[in-house]
Amino acid sequence: MLDNEKQEQILPWKKRRALIVWMHTLRPLRQLRKFGIISYVSRQMKYVLIYxxxxxxxxxxxxxxxxxxxxxxxxxxxxxxxxxxxxxxxxDDDGFDVEELGTTIKLSDKV
Structure with a gap:
């Protein structure tokens, strides 16, 4: 395994981010290709995810x-x-504070 510094010198990663584009119609979808990589298209909700x-x-x-x-x-x-x-x-501790109370359970006579 390479150290992070060595790995960045070999493979310089570009920081990427997604844009969610809400559209009126999906017909001109090809015009969005020039801005980035289209990762997902929702035809029902009419939005496109572009990285x-x-x-x-x-x-x-x-x-x-x-x-x-x-x-x-x-x-x-x-x-x-x-x-x-x-x-x-x-x-050590499960993260829950439980306080036990003295409770009694009464059963009904009519079953």
Missing amino acids: MDEVAIEKNMSVIEKLNFVRSVERSYRPDVSIEYSKIDLE
Whole structure:
């Protein structure tokens, strides 16, 4: 396994982000190919998921919004969401505080 620094020197990764393009009609779908890679098309809900480079997203987003068949454009927030989770030691404490109460159960005479 390569270190992260060595791996970045060998394979320089470009940061990418998705745009969700809501459309009035899907007929002019081919025009969106020039902005990035079309990853998914929802024919029922009429939206397209386009992946493109992070550096070009502002410019492309403003151009796509001006197209007459586009209803709205949203930016994907997936790269902004933290995926680091804290480790929970389940052996020491399960994370739940349970207070036991003295309860009695009465059964009904009529069954």
